[in-house]
Amino acid sequence: MARGAEPGKPSGAVKDAGGKPNSGELEQRLSRLEVELTRKGALRQPVPEGERSERSGSVAQAMKLSSEFIAGVVVGGVIGWSLDRFAGTSPWGMIVFLLLGFAAGTLNVLRAAGYVAESGNIKSATKEDEKN
Structure with missing residues (x-):
C-alpha cells in the first residue's frame, strides 16, 4: 500500500x-x-407487486382467522367467569364455557375458511351426488 x-x-x-x-x-x-x-x-x-398483494391478503386472512378463534375463547371465558362469580358455581362455569368458547371459536374459523357451510346454507353431499 x-x-x-x-x-x-x-x-x-x-x-x-x-x-x-x-x-x-x-x-x-x-x-x-x-x-x-x-x-x-x-x-x-425486490418482491413483485402481484406477490406482495398476495402475501398481504394471506396475512389479513390469518389475522382474521386467529381473531375469530381468540374471540370465541375469550367470550366463553368471560361468560363462565361471570356465571361462577354470581352463581357461586366455581370452577364449573368457567370450565364448561371455556370449552364452549373453544368449540365456537373453532367453528367460526372453519366457517370463515370455507370448510363448513353457514347455517341455512347446508347442502349435503349425497343430494348433490344424486343429481349428477
Whole structure:
C-alpha cells in the first residue's frame, strides 16, 4: 500500500479536483458491493407487486382467522367467569364455557375458511351426488 493512502481504498484511485473519487470509480465500487451482498444473501431482491398483494391478503386472512378463534375463547371465558362469580358455581362455569368458547371459536374459523357451510346454507353431499 502506498504511503498516506487510506486503508481499504485503492492507492491509484482517480480523483477529481475536490479530492473525491470520480463517478466511474463510484459506479464500479457500487456494482462490486451489490454483487458481494447478493452473493452473501444480505441484499434482498425486490418482491413483485402481484406477490406482495398476495402475501398481504394471506396475512389479513390469518389475522382474521386467529381473531375469530381468540374471540370465541375469550367470550366463553368471560361468560363462565361471570356465571361462577354470581352463581357461586366455581370452577364449573368457567370450565364448561371455556370449552364452549373453544368449540365456537373453532367453528367460526372453519366457517370463515370455507370448510363448513353457514347455517341455512347446508347442502349435503349425497343430494348433490344424486343429481349428477
